[in-house]
Amino acid sequence: MKYRRLGKTNLRVSVIGIGTWQFGGEWGKDFSQGEVFSMLARAKELGLNLIDTAECYGDHLSESLIGKAIKQDRASWIIATKFGHKYLGYMNRTEPRTPADVRRQLEDSLRALQTDYIDLYQYHSVRNSEFDDEGLREMLLQAKQAGKIRHIGSSISPNDNVHQVDGATKANVETIQVIYNRLDRKPEQAVFPSCQRQDLGVLARVPLASGFLSGKYKPGAQFKEGDTRHEKKQKEIDTKLREVEQIQRTEVPPGVNMAQWALAWCLQHAAVSCVIPGCKSVEQVESNAAAAELPMVRDDHPQAWQAK
């Protein structure tokens, strides 16, 4: 595994992390505790140390599966979770975001994760008016002073939300999570330069374009009910999959696994600290971890971890 410095947090993160929206049950599969345990145990063996989860991947369900799986070795992991949504049912959330709501959500997340601190607590794609809420900032600082949060981040949406990125330092935000992949390069324009100017860590989310950049789906592919991709328009899916076919033909070197190539592609950008592909099996964890070994993931990347 290779490691990078997560911007000004100075956390040492594996370039490949694990996205766990999947554990909440909105990707056409329910996860048993045993499966999550096996996936995280294998991830640890392979050197992965960053888990991204959220309050609304199930009603704290993903957090709870993770909490049980890692309680014996909590200190080995960097846990990133989020606040700002309340899960009501499949792809249905409300938006509790007052300081009192978030204080409650934080306690619920700590309980589910079976821990007394969260390494990275992220605004979960909130509106700019909520990001600017001074009361919420104050509440988060108090939680930080109390040791319940180590660092504050923002998972932005849309992925050119320059307001939240440019305002990060003022809002005590040290990391940005953003959609970035070979099909969606918008962050390169203004988001990444701002992150670099402020020394913000960058977590590239949806790095496989929801699995499409794995190369295993062809135009016409359909997803079953209960898989979040079932909600997307078929026309949009097919347009993306045609672009993927073109990329596979013209950019992916022969013999290279396309999912691994797609992760390594994201890691080439100087602003990117790590990718957080969502995983559904031990095999996917193993395949994604191996992406770090592709030559595109350079040892001389500006954020490569330097042993002191």
Ligand SMILES: NC(=O)c1ccc[n+]([C@@H]2O[C@H](COP(=O)([O-])OP(=O)(O)OC[C@H]3O[C@@H](n4cnc5c(N)ncnc54)[C@H](OP(=O)(O)O)[C@@H]3O)[C@@H](O)[C@H]2O)c1
């Ligand atoms: N607003 C936010 O903050 C927000 C929003 C979205 C996501 N996220 C975070 O970002 C993470 C990643 O995004 P994502 O899960 O939406 O999309 P993604 O990482 O682009 O795609 C994940 C999907 O790709 C497939 N896959 C994974 N590894 C693979 C491999 N090695 N080979 C082939 N297929 C593979 C799996 O689905 P199949 O095998 O079924 O194809 C998996 O469910 C999430 O888990 C979550 O932690 C945050």
